Amino acid sequence: MSLVASRDSSREKIGRADGLLVADGRFGDSGAIGERNVARFVLGLQLLARKDARHPDALRRLSLLSREQLLPLLGDPVLRNAFEDDMAKLENGHSGALGLAELAARLPLDPDGLGPCERMATPHVRPWPEHGPAWLWTEMSPADRVPGDLSARLRRLYDGSIEGGPAADPVIPTPEMCRALTRGADLLTRLLPQVGPSVLRHVSVVGFTRGESADGPLQSLSGGDPLPSAILMAPERLDDPWTAAETLLHEGVHLKLFDALRSGALLKDADLSVPIPWRQTQWRLVRVLVALHFYVHMLVFQEAARHADDTLRAEFGDPPSGEVIDAVSPDTEAARNGTYGSSLERARYLAEYALGLPEGRLTADGRRFLSWLLDALHLVHEDSGITPPTGVAGVAPAQPPAVPEGVVVRRTACAMARPLPERGELLVVNTDTAAMHWLNARSWLIYSLCDGRDVGSVRDEYGRRAGLDSESARTQVDACLSELTAAGLLQ
Numbered sequence: 001m002s003l004v005a006s007r008d009s010s011r012e013k014i015g016r017a018d019g020l021l022v023a024d025g026r027f028g029d030s031g032a033i034g035e036r037n038v039a040r041f042v043l044g045l046q047l048l049a050r051k052d053a054r055h056p057d058a059l060r061r062l063s064l065l066s067r068e069q070l071l072p073l074l075g076d077p078v079l080r081n082a083f084e085d086d087m088a089k090l091e092n093g094h095s096g097a098l099g100l101a102e103l104a105a106r107l108p109l110d111p112d113g114l115g116p117c118e119r120m121a122t123p124h125v126r127p128w129p130e131h132g133p134a135w136l137w138t139e140m141s142p143a144d145r146v147p148g149d150l151s152a153r154l155r156r157l158y159d160g161s162i163e164g165g166p167a168a169d170p171v172i173p174t175p176e177m178c179r180a181l182t183r184g185a186d187l188l189t190r191l192l193p194q195v196g197p198s199v200l201r202h203v204s205v206v207g208f209t210r211g212e213s214a215d216g217p218l219q220s221l222s223g224g225d226p227l228p229s230a231i232l233m234a235p236e237r238l239d240d241p242w243t244a245a246e247t248l249l250h251e252g253v254h255l256k257l258f259d260a261l262r263s264g265a266l267l268k269d270a271d272l273s274v275p276i277p278w279r280q281t282q283w284r285l286v287r288v289l290v291a292l293h294f295y296v297h298m299l300v301f302q303e304a305a306r307h308a309d310d311t312l313r314a315e316f317g318d319p320p321s322g323e324v325i326d327a328v329s330p331d332t333e334a335a336r337n338g339t340y341g342s343s344l345e346r347a348r349y350l351a352e353y354a355l356g357l358p359e360g361r362l363t364a365d366g367r368r369f370l371s372w373l374l375d376a377l378h379l380v381h382e383d384s385g386i387t388p389p390t391g392v393a394g395v396a397p398a399q400p401p402a403v404p405e406g407v408v409v410r411r412t413a414c415a416m417a418r419p420l421p422e423r424g425e426l427l428v429v430n431t432d433t434a435a436m437h438w439l440n441a442r443s444w445l446i447y448s449l450c451d452g453r454d455v456g457s458v459r460d461e462y463g464r465r466a467g468l469d470s471e472s473a474r475t476q477v478d479a480c481l482s483e484l485t486a487a488g489l490l491q
Contacts, residue, residue, distance in 0.1 A: 010303070010307050011307050013303075013379045013380055014300065014303050014304050014307060014379075014380060016379050017300045017303075017376045017379040017380050018192050018193065018194045018195050018300065018304070019194055020372070020375060020376045020379065021194070021195050021198075021296075021297065021300065021376050022194045022195055022198045024368075024372050025423075026260065026263075026264065026365060026368065026369075027257070027260050027369055027372060028198070028372070030197075030198040030199075030201050030202065030256065032423060033202075033256065033259050033260045033263075034071075034201070034259070035420060035422075035423065036262070036263040036420070036423075036425075036427070036438075037074060037259050037262055037263075038067055038070055038071070038074065039418045039420055039427050040262055040263065040427060040436060041070060041073075041074050041083065042063050042070070042418060043416060043417075043418045043427055043429050043436070044083060044086075044087055044429070044436075045059050045060070045062050045063035045083075045100075046059075046060065046063045046416060047090070047416065047429055047431060047434060048083075048086055048087075048090075048098055048100060048101065049063065050431065051090060051098065052097075052098045052101040054097070054101055054102070054105075055101040055102065055104060055105040056101075058101060058104040058105040058107075059100070059101055059104050061104070062104055062107075068113070071133070072113055072114055072115035072118065072133065073107075073115055073116075075115055075133065075204035075205075075229045076115035076116055076117050076118070076204070076229075077117055077154060077157055077204065077205060077223065077227055077228050077229060077230050078103070078116065078117055078150060078153045078154055078157065079100065079103060079115065079116065080228035080229060081157055081225070081226070081227070081228050082099040082100040082103055083100050084225055084228065085099060086098040086099060086100050086101075087434060090434035091433065091434045091435060103116075103147060103150075106147045107146075107147070108145040108146070113133070115204070116146045116147070116150055117140075117146075117150060117154055117205070118135045118204075118205070119143050119145075119146055120140045120141055120142055120143055120146060120150065120151060120154075121135055121136065121137065121138045121139070121140060122138055122139045122140075122141045123138055123139075124138075125138060125173075125178055127178060127181045127182045127185060127206065128182060128185040128186075128189075128200055131185070131189060131196075131197045131200040131201060132197075132200050132201035132202075132203065133204070134200065134203045134204055134205060134206060135204070135205055135206075136173055136178060136181070136205070136206055136207070137170055137173075137205055137206065137207030137208070137230075138172055138173060139172055140154065140155075157223075157226060157227045158170060158207070158209075158227060158232075160226050160227075161221065161223055161226040161227040161230075161232065162209065162211045162218065162221070162232070163211075163212075168209065168210050168211070170207050170208065170209055171207075171208035171209055171210065171235050172208075173208055173235075177208065177235060177238055180238035180239075180241070180244060181206065181238060181244060181248075183241050183244065183316075184238065184241050184243075184244025184245045184247070184248055185200060185244075185245070185248055187241045187242065187244070187245040187312070187316050188200070188245035188248050188249055190312060191245065191301070191304045191305065191308060191312065192249075192300065192301060192304055195249070195297065195300070195301075196249070198256065199248070199249060199252030199253050199255070199256050199297075200248065200252055202229070202252060202255040202256040202258075202259055203229065203230075203231055203248075203251075203252050203255055204228075204229035204230060205229065205230045205231070206230070206231045206232075206233070207230065207231070207232045207233075208232070208233060208234070208235045209232045209233075209234070210234055210235075217234070218232075218234060219233065219234055219237060219247070219326070220232065220233035220234065220237060220247045220250065220251050221233075221251065222251040222252075222254040222255050222258070223255070224254070224255075224258050228258075229255060231247075231248070231251040231252070231255070233247050233251070240317070240320075241316045241317070242305065242316065242317070242319045242320060243320075243324070245301075246298070246301060246324075249297060249298070249301055250294060250298065253293065253294050253297045254290065254294065257290060257293050263427075263436075263438050264363070264365045264438060265363050265365065265366070266286065266289055266362065266363055266365055266366035266369055267285055267286055267289070267361060267362060267363065267366055268360065268361055268362075268363060269285065269361060270284060270285055270286035271284050271285070271286075272284070272285040272361075273285075274287075274288050274353060277332060277333040277334045277339065277340050277349065278328040278329060278332055278333075278334035278335075278339075278340040278341075278346065279328075279329050279332060280329045280330075280331065280332055285361075288350050288353060288354060289350075289354060289366070289369065289370070291346070291350055292347060292350040292351055292354065292370075292373060293369075293373060295343045295344075295346055295347035295350065296347060296373045296374075296376055296377045298343050299343050299344060299347060299377060299380055299381060300376065300379075300380050302323060302343065303380040303381075305319035305320075306319065323342055323343065325341065325342060325343055328340060328341060344381060344384060347377065347384070347386075348384060348385055348386055351370070351373075351374060351377075351386050352386065354370055355370070355386075374386055401478075402474070402478055403455045403478055403481055404455065405454060405455050405456030405459075406454050406455070406456065407454060407455045408452060408453070408454050408455075409450040409452075409453070409454070409455055409458060409481060409490055409491070410450055410451065410452045410490065410491045411447065411450050411451065411489065411490060411491075412430075412488065412489055412490060412491050414430055414431045414432045414488065415428050415429065415430055415431060415489050416428070416429050416431060417429075419444075424440065424441035424444070425438055425439065425440060425441070425444070426438075426439040426443075426444040426447065427439075428447070428487075428489060430487060430488045430489060432488065433488060435487065435488075437487050437489065442466070442476060442480065443480050443483070443484070445462060445465060445466070446458065446462055446476075446477055446480040446481070446484075447480075447484060447489070447490075449461055449462060450481075450484070450490055455477070455481070458477055458481075459473045459474050459477045460473070462476070462477050
């Protein structure tokens with residue numbers, strides 16, 4: 001094969017990997033992920049309004065806002081943190097005061113499309129308005145129409161997001177830093193025209209800081225629960241556009257997965273400890289999958305950078321000649337043996353660990369997640385040594401016992417629901433446990449038929465509507481009834 005043909009073949013595979021990483025409706029499609037999070041936010045607000053005796057009307061008022069009005073609130077670090085904290089409290093049986101209600105009672109409903117924290121940023125800068133509403137953490141000057149303690153709350157989240165506390169105040173970006181960040185985002189979206197915009201839309205705020213972590217000077221971090229929808233990075237990450245683009249991808253990918261996992265679990269024991277050869281401390285099992293998700297995206301980015309065309313190189317310079325990856329920790333297996341110094345080595349270790357999990361450790365979503373990532377990896381590294389599996393580390397659930405035909409089934413009263421008809425999904429929350437359950441089109445139909453009729457009638461009607469024979473209808477209905485009953489959604 002000629003050099004030109006080989007280069008064209010590589011670029012075609014990179015393009016396919018770029019498309020594959022945004023195609024999955026559960027983990028890759030930012031639009032679908034965003035719609036699920038809006039639905040979860042609305043239903044959560046309605047549930048909190050039921051549970052909070054002080055300001056229920058303020059929470060209900062927020063739940064009635066349009067999608068366009070809700071998005072800036074969902075992306076606000078302080079509000080999102082309060083929302084997630086309140087939902088966690090309800091799931092753990094907490095019956096005390098809830099934090100979001102107090103904030104909601106004092107929130108203005110201005111039509112400017114800005115979240116409360118964003119409204120304080122002076123000057124107001126959006127680094128990539130064509131790809132999403134992210135804003136820069138500049139001087140935070142409390143405005144007249146935001147809660148007076150909002151700035152203090154935001155600072156507490158900033159302080160708590162950096163391991164051991166920050167070494168300094170947030171670094172206020174200069175105009176040159178703002179331009180460099182936008183330039184990095186431009187490079188990312190042109191290098192990976194599907195993944196780039198997809199991850200940027202999950203970023204609400206970018207701030208700059210200097211600090212120390214257990215592994216050395218802080219390079220960058222994504223907020224997660226402590227500082228939702230936010231990226232913090234060292235100003236030096238802006239010195240080279242390729243480094244800036246890589247940093248935005250790295251942390252944006254984490255924020256995207258954070259949002260995706262709000263509508264499903266990958267594991268049945270996320271807290272299992274896993275030895276990591278290049279780190280001194282073990283990781284939780286869920287972090288293994290989060291890291292694998294990042295490394296697969298990074299490997300696609302690296303291949304795209306290696307095959308960048310002359311136009312990009314002329315505009316942004318040549319990409320780094322070698323891989324830049326965080327150093328292995330001292331006194332580890334990797335440090336002693338000179339191993340695990342590349343993204344591919346680390347991805348291989350994490351993938352093989354996940355593939356070797358005991359049967360049933362991964363959920364159905366977890367098996368799908370792993371297969372999806374390995375398919376993308378295989379496109380750019382056929383020689384990775386990891387074969388994309390057809391059925392990953394898990395088995396089909398055991399057949400539930402048949403439910404007698406004469407048993408009457410009825411939806412419980414302790415449930416609220418929000419449909420996503422364009423996605424064929426129904427979100428249901430158990431108001432007693434605050435647990436959210438996502439029903440696909442099949443489960444939604446069966447759930448809707450549980451209106452006081454007997455099981456035999458549910459099977460017959462489901463089979464008629466789905467065009468199934470009686471045995472297939474029985475199998476699907478019985479499995480779904482078992483899940484809905486376990487979730488406390490059926491009597």
